[in-house]
Amino acid sequence: MFAVRKMLHQAAPEFPAVLAAGGGQAERARDLARRLQLPLLPIGAEFTAMPAGKVVLFVEPDGLALQYTGMGAPGPVRVAFEGGDMLHRRRTGGARLLGKAVGHGKKTVLHVLDATAGLGRDAFMLADIGCRVRLCERELLLAELLRDALDRAALARDPQLRAAVQSLQLFASDSTALDAGQLDGLDVIYLDPMFPQRSKSAAVKKEMAIFQALLQHTVPSDADRLLSWALQQDVARIVVKRPLRAPHLGAVLPSHSVVGKTVRFDVHVRRKLA
Ligand SMILES: C[S@@+](CC[C@H](N)C(=O)[O-])C[C@H]1O[C@@H](n2cnc3c(N)ncnc32)[C@H](O)[C@@H]1O
Known part of the structure; x- marks a missing residue:
């Protein structure tokens, strides 16, 4: 985790950015980042360690969500017609x-x-x-x-x-x-x-x-x-x-x-x- 925190502070990623929840979503995240021309964050990056108030496209096993960054950020937001x-x-x-x-x-x-x-x-x-x-x-x-x-x-x-x-x-x-x-x-x-x-x-x-x-x-x-x-x-x-x-x-x-x-x-x- 230390490595990820350090990298995020040094590289100051652009937002919005794409993040896979786990290895199973890595390929989809890569594809989305390429098509949307957005930066791809390393798997395991923590929202809480990123600058506050930015938005990440979070690729979860059951679909896409938007996630706020920063300490105390609220949970993800999805587009859900069944919600x-x-x-x-x-x-x-x-x-x-x-x-x-x-x-x-x-x-x-x-x-x-x-x-x-x-x-x-x-x-x-x-x-x-x-x-x-x-x-x-x-x-x-x-x-x-x-x-x-x-x-x-x-x-x-x-x-x-x-x-x-x-x-x-x-x-x-x-x-x-x-x-x-x-x-x-x-x-x-x-x-x-x-x-x-x-x-x-x-x-x-x-x-x-x-x-x-x-x-x-x-x-x-x-x-x-x-x-x-x-x-x-x-x-x-x-x-x-x-x-x-x-x-x-x-x-x-x-x-x-x-x-x-x-x-x-x-x-x-x-x-x-x-
Ligand atoms: C207030 S939101 C609409 C909310 C929507 N009625 C709903 O029920 O979720 C306005 C949306 O329109 C999109 N938008 C604005 N101008 C547009 C355009 N010329 N063509 C397509 N989308 C546009 C914006 O990107 C934004 O997502």
């Missing part, structure tokens, strides 16, 4: 407002592009109520976590969960770079550039904090540009998630809003869903 948070959202009708905003029920099968996939929770909720969802995430590390979560959920015992993830198609790309084939047949574009979220739940706070730390190094928010792009696409509606009292994205007035307790969905209707 307690998702179950809670499903049971409490978490997709009700979002479903209403996208026009769920107005067409037999609604094709939605979630152009800001993030941790995939909204996309999953939409798939769970029967939409066909293409989810697009430009942050390649997050896209890997999403791919990992989709692969795990595809093998789940719960048939409803398996059916939902079969309705999800992931693109690791900037949404504005999707080609005509990838955008073909869409009814709705959904945007959630909203960040950070407020929540009383410690688990959600931890998720959001690590998410923020991870995205710190990426391009500043260009959500207005994303909305202008979405408004030019051939879709029936564009839905934008906003904090309850935030101004309209890009100062563009929506056709109407679906309002919840902490968030609202601004709906830009272009034509009838049919």
Whole structure:
């Protein structure tokens, strides 16, 4: 351990970085580090001995997780469609407002592009109520976590969960770079550039904090540009998630809003869903 601590202090690794939990995950970690162009930490490196507040992509035997570094860092965060948070959202009708905003029920099968996939929770909720969802995430590390979560959920015992993830198609790309084939047949574009979220739940706070730390190094928010792009696409509606009292994205007035307790969905209707 002394050798690892010494090496980390001397070499001052760049973050985010990839770390295998053990020898069995070494090859996957190497492959991820190469594809994501991230540094690979030596197996056995300790999070607690690394500079505080950085993020490591941790390759565990049962999947990928994000782990904070430093003393007293909270446990790992995963993208998990089968987890307690998702179950809670499903049971409490978490997709009700979002479903209403996208026009769920107005067409037999609604094709939605979630152009800001993030941790995939909204996309999953939409798939769970029967939409066909293409989810697009430009942050390649997050896209890997999403791919990992989709692969795990595809093998789940719960048939409803398996059916939902079969309705999800992931693109690791900037949404504005999707080609005509990838955008073909869409009814709705959904945007959630909203960040950070407020929540009383410690688990959600931890998720959001690590998410923020991870995205710190990426391009500043260009959500207005994303909305202008979405408004030019051939879709029936564009839905934008906003904090309850935030101004309209890009100062563009929506056709109407679906309002919840902490968030609202601004709906830009272009034509009838049919
Ligand atoms: C607030 S998060 C979305 C959270 C998501 N709705 C969920 O339920 O987990 C916003 C995400 O959008 C991604 N993003 C922002 N602009 C994008 C773009 N132009 N194309 C693809 N992804 C984008 C960011 O990398 C970030 O992961």
